[in-house]
Amino acid sequence: DAKTTQPPSMDCAEGRAANLPCNHSTISGNEYVYWYRQIHSQGPQYIIHGLKNNETNEMASLIITEDRKSSTLILPHATLRDTAVYYCIVRVPHWNQGGKLIFGQGTELSVKP
Amino acid sequence: DVKVTQSSRYLVKRTGEKVFLECVQDMDHENMFWYRQDPGLGLRLIYFSYDVKMKEKGDIPEGYSVSREKKERFSLILESASTNQTSMYLCASSSQGAGAFFGQGTRLTVV
Numbered sequence: 001d002a003k004t005t006q007p008p009s010m011d012c013a014e015g016r017a018a019n020l021p022c023n024h025s026t027i028s029g030n031e032y033v034y035w036y037r038q039i040h041s042q043g044p045q046y047i048i049h050g051l052k053n054n055e056t057n058e059m060a061s062l063i064i065t066e067d068r069k070s071s072t073l074i075l076p077h078a079t080l081r082d083t084a085v086y087y088c089i090v091r092v093p094h095w096n097q098g099g100k101l102i103f104g105q106g107t108e109l110s111v112k113p
Numbered sequence: 114d115v116k117v118t119q120s121s122r123y124l125v126k127r128t129g130e131k132v133f134l135e136c137v138q139d140m141d142h143e144n145m146f147w148y149r150q151d152p153g154l155g156l157r158l159i160y161f162s163y164d165v166k167m168k169e170k171g172d173i174p175e176g177y178s179v180s181r182e183k184k185e186r187f188s189l190i191l192e193s194a195s196t197n198q199t200s201m202y203l204c205a206s207s208s209q210g211a212g213a214f215f216g217q218g219t220r221l222t223v224v
Binding site for chain 2: 032034036042043044045046047048049093094100101102103104105106
């Protein structure tokens with residue numbers, strides 16, 4: 001699975017958009033980009049995933065560059081409850097093809113009032 | 114909503130004991146996983162299973178075994194618990210290609 005690079009920490013003002021970057025310059029053609037977050041003392045929570053098109057759901061938007069070497073997770077109106085560690089992971093989607101879910105160190109997002 | 118339930122939130126066991134951590138999911142997912150999480154080391158994959166009776170080693174399988182006799186249940190077994198297995202254990206499940214859903218975790222202390 002490809003390696004990802006994320007900033008270790010970021011701050012965001014409550015109500016503003018939080019834009020979390022992820023670099024995955026060695027991503028392969030069949031690897032997807034997945035985002036998870038982990039709020040303190042809880043298990044990780046799946047947010048969104050995509051291959052090459054931008055994706056949006058009720059939690060967030062995922063923007064993937066045309067060359068697929070980087071992506072940005074956007075929380076459009078961050079709240080205090082979005083304070084968490086955010087993980088960007090690239091992997092093939094099928095576990096029986098070697099697509100293990102490997103977590104890096106992530107970005108610690110602090111949403112401030 | 115998907116539910117992944119781990120049998121205990123907190124557990125204290127003695128060194129040398131055989132420990133069973135149970136995980137049940139209610140969404141008919143093919144894939145199930147066990148991770149441990151330690152400060153400074155992040156989440157590390159112990160074992161995973163992509164079908165009943167199938168298991169694959171993750172990155173740190175030593176000292177652990179698993180059992181998946183039914184699709185909804187994935188058990189992690191510590192054959193002889195040691196103090197270096199004190200950790201937060203997280204179970205997850207997913208369908209093929211989709212995101213994984215995690216349980217709340219079991220904080221195991223081995224004394």
